[in-house]
Amino acid sequence: MRLVKRLFLFLLVVFVAPALAAIAWWQLGEHPSSWRDADWSSSGLLAEPQDDPEAAIYVMAARTGGLKGALSVHSWIVTKAAGASSYQRYDKVGWGSPVRRNGYPADARWYSNLPTVVRKISGGEAERLIPKVEAAIAAYPYGRPGDYRIWPGPNSNSFVAHVLAAVPELGAKMPSNATGRDFAPGFASVAWLPGTRDLHATLGGYLGFSAGITSGLEMHFLGLVAGVDITEPGLKIPAFGTVSLSGVAQAATGGDGDTAE
Template sequence: MKKFRRATLFCLALILALGLPLAASAVGKWTEGPVHWSQARRDSSGLAPKPEETPEAVVQVYAGRAWSWRGIFGVHTWFAVKPPNASEYTRLEVMGWQLRYGSTAVRVRNGTPDGYWFGSEPELLAEVRGAEAEILIPRILAAAESYPHADQYRIWPGPNSNTFTAHIARQVPELSLDLPPTAIGKDFIPEGAVFAKTPSGTGFQVSLLGLAGVVLALEEGIEVNVLGLTLGVDVTNPALKLPGVGRVGFSD
């Protein structure tokens, strides 16, 4: 009987730990009000340096809340790179809708590096400039080309846009990229692997198809993945990591 009660209390605690943050995220999303996707903002947020004023190489990684109800749960992430003296940025991301037309889900083309993601203001997750960025850009482009799930896309639990970003980050550990807990799909290890380095390259993770797993790393801290939702603690920059809400504590 005691074991049953303990198991019941544990399940209730887990449901509350997952459900309450998601409920708070849903309320925040609901208060934004309805906007048709075609009218949602996609213009620059002003976070990226202007090419005409910045001759040096630039690498940036962004996250923006997903469109519609998906934004309750997670974000869309992407890379933006600019070689030295380039007049435009190149965006690298996965767009699932492209598969409807027989194309690859991987999209690499010139575009607005820091645009609002269908109305959601983006967050800058990482940035490298100068000589180091110049060295990293060819490796980032090569990692995008080697992404093994270019012909697949699943919102949950992956592979999706965050699986793609995590794949590049693992190939370029110099970025030390700590993806937000709301980046659902980041824990889907490509090609069905169970064990891998974390996207930051500072630790290791075990994951069962992005549905359940554990992360231990200097950058990510301690994370537990339950059905694609992340609960965790960042020890280096003290913060809680909650599903739907994201980080609560010090800035990463």
């Protein structure tokens, strides 16, 4: 009984309390009442494609809509061939044909929320990797109508996680608050990903952990992630994302700091 109480207290402090705090923070802001009222226009974050002749790959994310926006981001992939006059955007969505191509402007707001660039690759490396990214997108196993489940997946973040796992040369880490990124088929799954040197284990996407060079150390509970980032020192706080420890240290000493994800 004492062990059960300790486990309950651990889950309450590490996962539930931050999630409730995120929900309270989210409720203080102004958000569209429905997708019809939301702003889906370009944010201006990316340069006009004709102004940049180099090939490019972007992994992007923005807070999603409704109450789930307090807990998770929506992520997508953008590519641009060398000399191309347009971007190619790929999302997985929950209506119609799940994997959408150019359903929205490349850097569009998502439910009125501004996007961020999680990872950018440009030049010759992007040119080399674009065919691999497109092949991974085409091979996504949940790309048919009906192949979408908002939680625990497969959802939009499961799609991007699939591409990043298939093309580890991208060197991208998904935001820790990208709910659905740890989805795996079946009830119990254990996988070693040599490309990212990570071990992933999950019970239906509801409970699990990750450990390795890319993941750091993570615990997963009902889609929430808590842990530490090793390569880019930071704390992974459920619902909030990753807080850079270097940024905290710089702020404490009077320097400039950033908050990741």
